[in-house]
Amino acid sequence: MLLDPTIDYEHSIQGRICGKALESWKNFLSASVMEMDIVSLDADQFGAKMRHFGLGQISLNQFYSTPQRVVRSHSMARRSSQATYELVFVLEKPAYFQHCGRELKVPEGNFVLLDNSEAFELRFDEGSQCLSTHIEDRWLRRWIAHPKAIVASPFDGTQSWGATLASLLQAVSSRGLVDAPLSRNVIGDQIGATLALMAGNGGQPASRHQEELFSRLMNILRDRFDDTELSPAKAARLAGISKRHLHGVFASNHTTYGAELMAIRLSHAAMMLKDKRYAAYRMADIAWSSGFSDPSHFARRFREGCGQSPTDYRKYGAP
Numbered sequence: 001m002l003l004d005p006t007i008d009y010e011h012s013i014q015g016r017i018c019g020k021a022l023e024s025w026k027n028f029l030s031a032s033v034m035e036m037d038i039v040s041l042d043a044d045q046f047g048a049k050m051r052h053f054g055l056g057q058i059s060l061n062q063f064y065s066t067p068q069r070v071v072r073s074h075s076m077a078r079r080s081s082q083a084t085y086e087l088v089f090v091l092e093k094p095a096y097f098q099h100c101g102r103e104l105k106v107p108e109g110n111f112v113l114l115d116n117s118e119a120f121e122l123r124f125d126e127g128s129q130c131l132s133t134h135i136e137d138r139w140l141r142r143w144i145a146h147p148k149a150i151v152a153s154p155f156d157g158t159q160s161w162g163a164t165l166a167s168l169l170q171a172v173s174s175r176g177l178v179d180a181p182l183s184r185n186v187i188g189d190q191i192g193a194t195l196a197l198m199a200g201n202g203g204q205p206a207s208r209h210q211e212e213l214f215s216r217l218m219n220i221l222r223d224r225f226d227d228t229e230l231s232p233a234k235a236a237r238l239a240g241i242s243k244r245h246l247h248g249v250f251a252s253n254h255t256t257y258g259a260e261l262m263a264i265r266l267s268h269a270a271m272m273l274k275d276k277r278y279a280a281y282r283m284a285d286i287a288w289s290s291g292f293s294d295p296s297h298f299a300r301r302f303r304e305g306c307g308q309s310p311t312d313y314r315k316y317g318a319p
Helices: 018-032 074-079 160-175 184-199 208-224 232-239 243-252 257-274 283-289 295-306 310-316
Strands: 009-013 037-040 048-055 058-065 068-072 084-090 095-099 102-106 110-115 120-124 128-136
Touching: 009 018, 018 037, 018 048, 048 160, 048 184, 058 160, 058 184, 084 160, 095 110, 102 110, 102 257, 110 160, 128 160, 160 184, 208 232, 208 243, 208 257, 232 243, 243 257, 257 283, 257 295, 257 310, 283 295, 283 310, 295 310
Parallel strands: none
Antiparallel strands: 009 048, 037 068, 048 058, 058 128, 068 120, 084 110, 084 128, 095 102, 095 120
């Protein structure tokens, strides 16, 4: 049952046994928003609350929760029949995102757009306080022609049009919509227009064809990043295009082949370093599993990308 976009809801879970509360919360979100898994970062207790505001063709959800990790797997994303996005605004305390090969620390007061057709992981170490706007692809393209071009790219919500959008969303969540002088559809359109102003030219790759080709190339990188010989020429052959065309596609999306492949490899390595299932793996094993044939090259690139050595990251976590 998806949330009715014309009325408001509030749902909370508090004061229950952690396991039962967690399962109930996960089932509610999977039925009302999208399929996901929730892992509590507090073994003793779990509490969460969601306030929902329908805005015509989009919806705004305000979330509060104890520390948690939110996971949408590749299989969950593939099972979805709708193309949708989440525009997440972090209200308080930083959040950590892994999405589309990028690992981001998003501080409070910032936005990030998630593509629900791709896997993601969100981590709220100090609890979750955020606003998430659930948007269908067809509606979003009225305002941003190529939304995939701005996925997993943070926007500052404290300045310029970002501050305007943040104020609008917070006004809706704090005042509600019962006595609003404008219709919900009109307010939703105001959000779409302000989002377009905040994104600026970020959502303008060369064409829809280029956007779809970029998505296909990124899927190739995510599927084959552990291939130590995955060169631009090899990836281009797999996509059925020339190497020159491949570089042009990445350039039109304001990035490079090398940067995206390195981000995916480092993200996978960071996941292995944090996961206790791989505690017995040597650094050379993690390097090889992440697409690096040379452990010293892996250690150097990991330090450059993550700010600390793989050994320190395994021992202490992210800085």
